[in-house]
Amino acid sequence: xxxxxxxxxxxxxxxxxxxxxxxxxxxxxxxxxxxxxxxxxxxxxxxxxxxxxxxxxxxxxxxxxxxxxxxxxxxxxxxxxxxxxxxxxxxxxxxxxxxxxxxxxxxxxxxxxxxxxxxxxxxxxxxxxxxxxxxxxxxxxxxxxxxxxxxxxxxxxxxxxxxxxxxxxxxxxxxxxxxxxxxxxxxxxxxxxxxxxxxxxxxxxxxxxxxxxxxxxxxxxxxxxxxxxxxxxxxxxxxxxxxxxxxxxxxxxxxxxx
Numbered sequence: 674x675x676x677x678x679x680x681x682x683x684x685x686x687x688x689x690x691x692x693x694x695x696x697x698x699x700x701x702x703x704x705x706x707x708x709x710x711x712x713x714x715x716x717x718x719x720x721x722x723x724x725x726x727x728x729x730x731x732x733x734x735x736x737x738x739x740x741x742x743x744x745x746x747x748x749x750x751x752x753x754x755x756x757x758x759x760x761x762x763x764x765x766x767x768x769x770x771x772x773x774x775x776x777x778x779x780x781x782x783x784x785x786x787x788x789x790x791x792x793x794x795x796x797x798x799x800x801x802x803x804x805x806x807x808x809x810x811x812x813x814x815x816x817x818x819x820x821x822x823x824x825x826x827x828x829x830x831x832x833x834x835x836x837x838x839x840x841x842x843x844x845x846x847x848x849x850x851x852x853x854x855x856x857x858x859x860x861x862x863x864x865x866x867x868x869x870x871x872x873x874x875x876x877x878x879x880x881x882x883x884x885x886x887x888x889x890x891x892x893x894x895x896x897x898x899x900x901x902x903x904x905x906x907x908x909x910x911x912x913x914x915x916x917x918x919x920x921x922x923x924x925x926x927x928x929x930x931x
Contacts, residue, residue: 674863675823677706677721678850679789680836681801681813684843685874686791688719689850690823691858693865694726707869708733710740710749713879716794718749718758719871723823724786724806731769732762732788755800756812759790763808770806787822792873799875815839827860828853847872848896851886855897868893 677690692703704726710718720736722729739748752758766786773784785806793799802810803820813820818838821829835841835849847870857864867890872882886893 675706675723676825676828676854676857676861676864677723677789677822678819678825678828678832678853679719679721679791679801680819680832680841680846680850681791681799682818682836682838682841682843682846683875684846685872685877686719686793686799686801687843687846687850687870687872688721688789688791689847689854689868689870690721691854691864692867692869693863703865703867705869707871709871709880709883710736710792711879712750714795715878716749716792717873717878717880718790718792719873719880720762721789721822722786723788725770725773725782725784728766728769728773728784728786729788731772732765732786735765735769736762753794755792755794755797755802756810758792758794759802759804759810760808762788762790763804763810766804766806767808789820789822793876793878795878799873813838824857824861824864827857831856843872843874851893851896852900855900 674693675691680687688707690706692705694704706722708720736749739746740750742748747761749758749761752761766788770784770786787806788804789801790804791799791801801813801820803822804810815838818836819832831849831853836846850870851868854868867885867887870884870886871880874881888894
């Protein structure tokens with residue numbers, strides 16, 4: 674009941690996710706899955722979450738406690754490198770899962786969660802990491818410039834076709850993320866609005882744009898409408914016809930006289 678995506682291009686990073694946590698017939702709930710930690714001009718982090726909600730909230734609470742705690746302790750405020758930040762969040766994730774699963778009274782509950790951490794520290798390149806429930810992580814690459822968690826399959830094709838790290842602009846990456854989310858919501862009712870988005874330009878060291886988009890938000894409604902209409906138009910008009918189909922572009926010329 675989650676879909677989050679993060680994209681890295683040369684111009685910066687884009688983060689987007691839905692907010693639905695429960696999607697029963699008469700029980701629909703929402704909760705933010707995009708969270709930010711900022712020291713403008715020095716460092717900025719964005720965390721996307723999928724999986725057990727109690728686990729992800731525990732990770733966030735520990736991260737904020739450390740952020741505001743002992744200046745000499747390990748935290749997102751003190752780590753020197755983005756990889757160190759990913760390792761730190763991975764350790765919090767493993768600890769939170771272990772704490773909830775100890776005791777055995779909730780043996781039928783899956784406490785696992787998966788996270789995406791991205792951002793930039795002054796003096797380093799922007800980076801994105803996918804953090805697994807085991808605490809280990811992987812980064813993006815020029816061949817795979819995006820990361821997904823949750824219900825990823827429906828929104829993946831548009832990313833594979835459109836995202837090129839060295840060619841796609843930051844704004845096009847943001848539009849692509851929204852189309853990816855819209856495609857997922859079209860096919861999976863457990864992913865739903867409102868949608869959260871954060872855009873982090875390269876070397877800005879601060880979130881430039883933070884958006885919350887619902888179905889009736891003018892920009893998202895226009896994007897959704899344009900995407901659906903143009904997709905249908907391309908399907909009906911631009912795809913080549915089978916050889917046995919009449920060509921609508923060819924005029925019916927009169928037969929030559931006998």
